[in-house]
Amino acid sequence: MTITGDDTEKIKRLNGSLFHEFEMKDLGNLKYFLGIKMLRSEGGIFLRQKKYVLDILVETGLIDCKPVDTSILVNHGLQISDEAELADQGKYQCLVGKLIYLSHTRLDIAYAVGTVSQFMHRPQKDHYVAALRIVRYLKGTAEHGIMFKKNEHRGIYGFTDADWASNLVDRKSIARYFTFVEGNLVTWRSKKQKVVAISSVEV
Known part of the structure; x- marks a missing residue:
């Protein structure tokens, strides 16, 4: 089980309740999960x-x-x-x-x-x-x-772009986007659009 949050006291209380009900132990900070390695430093x-x-x-x-x-x-x-x-x-x-x-x-x-x-x-x-x-x-x-780190950037920002009719078979366009939360990249995608755009404006 992975527990995350910014309230250490609530996490301790939750751990205590879980330890009381189930036979389990705290393994400390998350280091490796489903093939993803977490490396911690002062930078993030x-x-x-x-x-x-x-x-x-x-x-x-x-x-x-x-x-x-x-x-x-x-x-x-x-x-x-x-x-x-x-x-x-x-x-x-x-x-x-x-x-x-x-x-x-x-x-x-x-x-x-x-x-x-x-x-x-x-x-x-x-x-x-x-x-x-x-x-x-x-x-x-x-x-x-x-990398995820604390920084001075605030808010949520999204960027998107698309080419026009780049697929040689069906002439559909490829759209791409990525989103930053508090200055950290959290989502990204590159995907073919479902319909054929008539113009670059429509893309």
């Missing part, structure tokens, strides 16, 4: 999934690979082609699913993961190569994560 709390990244590298056989600088090629042109060679669907879905979970602490792979996840129903060799490129990018950025 840093979340990363380094071990999770290393596990993916081992499972894909890329632990000794040469890293790449970007998670996806510019103008990648990924689409479904009738004549393209198919990839192993189960293997592809397993890898992309893990990359989706990894994006909980990795804003930098959100767009790339959103792109390869569009082909889960019929993955082809090019799609699998693109997913493996994300893994190769992770090899050089395994230490990356997200």
Whole structure:
């Protein structure tokens, strides 16, 4: 059980009640949870999934690979082609699913993961190569994560943007957003829109 809050007295009372009713003990500050490592310092709390990244590298056989600088090629042109060679669907879905979970602490792979996840129903060799490129990018950025700290910024701020008809198959646009609370990044997403926009204004 993970208990969090800013009232230490209430947390102590809750712990006391739980210890009275159940056989349990306090393990102290949260350090590792569902593949996410919490590193605490005077600067704040840093979340990363380094071990999770290393596990993916081992499972894909890329632990000794040469890293790449970007998670996806510019103008990648990924689409479904009738004549393209198919990839192993189960293997592809397993890898992309893990990359989706990894994006909980990795804003930098959100767009790339959103792109390869569009082909889960019929993955082809090019799609699998693109997913493996994300893994190769992770090899050089395994230490990356997200920082939460106290700062002077107050309030909630959101930013959003979208391209126009970038998908080569259905001409739908990709929308992206991220939100800051008290100066800390808390939500982000990159997702294909549900309808085809007629103009860039409509996007």
